[in-house]
Amino acid sequence: MGAAKAAGDEAEFQRLRALVSENKAKNADLNDVVKAKSTALNDLLLGLPNLPADDVPDGADEDDNVEINRWGTPRNFAFTPREHYDIPAAKDGLNFDVAAKLSGSRFVVLTGTMARLHRVLAQFMLDTHVNDNNLLETNTPVLVREEMMYGTGQLPKFGEDSYQTTNGWWLIPTAEVPLTNLVNGEVLDATTLPRRHVAHTLCFRSEAGSAGRDTAGMLRQHQFEKVEMVSITHPNESAAEHNRMTKCAEGILERLNLPYRTVVLCTGDLGFGMRRTHDIEVWLPGQDAYREVSSISIAGDFQARRMNARFKPEDGGKPEFLHTLNGSGLAVGRCMIAVLENGQQEDGSIDLPEVLRGYLGGKTRITADGNLA
């Protein structure tokens, strides 16, 4: 038509013009149909969970998880060990009442030695991951766009578990969201893989559906701190990376001399977007139970597909989807609970792990009245 116009052939131009106009209406109708159907299809696809890896054990719930590692021996207590919030050395520094005044239930105000221990634990974790495990320290926003929550799989199905600001940002429930979405929409050079990030962030969770569970102490909070690891890998490397990350997390507990066990989640307990998940559970003598301090998962290409995150193969082939993995390394608050409960003494004081001494001015314990000594 451009040619006809340029040649000044007005008759041909008008004929073509009418023809196009006619087809245009049909086209518009068809486009509407396509759009409606593809939106519906997309919604369905976004609601589909990931496929478990072949070696994930079948099972209905957490009782069917399979232990794959156990480290350390729980101490033999000559007295009945207390829960963290009842230990004299910790009691005054964990203030749930004043936190309730400020913010409501499931919050805590830490003061003095508790605040310092909490901070120091996070720093110890970061230092270990950066210096010994070669992860890239990363500091991210904790408010993210909605599409990032789709990218890692929190949305569309699990919006009620997180918080959203009035202008549309989401508060991250885990640093997995910003760290993984760093590669959202990117085509990476294969030679830059793997990418290994670690970040210490606040996390926010509504804890919808957990009413009445773990309400005592600081085990389950709306706001907590976590050191998170995220690896972006070539598909061939992701399985090995999963084990590497698990060791990184386990290493933190070993250095802190805290007994733990590692389980592989069965199909029934596996999260929406994950192929295989290892949970690391630390021994809490006050509860006489192993409790989760870390969850390390391989998403395969599940998140990468949602994010359209790809890499260019070294042989120059077409871009392929990356694999993404994430894991806590570790939940700071829960880890502190373990330090408190495992180190408690009959006199109400707490012996601290050796590795923290350098962070605590050489001090080795918390006295029953809450001071470092």
Place this chain on the structure above:
RNA sequence: GGAGGAGUGGCAGAGUGGUCGAAUGCACCGGUCUUGAAAACCGACGAGGGUGAAAGUCCUCCCAGGGUUCGAAUCCCUGCUCCUCCGCCA
């Protein structure tokens, strides 16, 4: 928060309604020249997807999404991002 301006290939930067997926320069790549390199010169040179054994071929893409039009990089609307100024704040 207010007022302006801008988003084009790896980078810079033309293009303001008609064979534009897009000038030019730089970078990169191949070659000539050279003992070698540089310079100079010649050539090639955006991305994603479909199809194909390959050569090729088709589709989509000028921040994103809508709209106007027979036709949009170009006009309109919305969003996002960046820049400048003012305000405010850590």
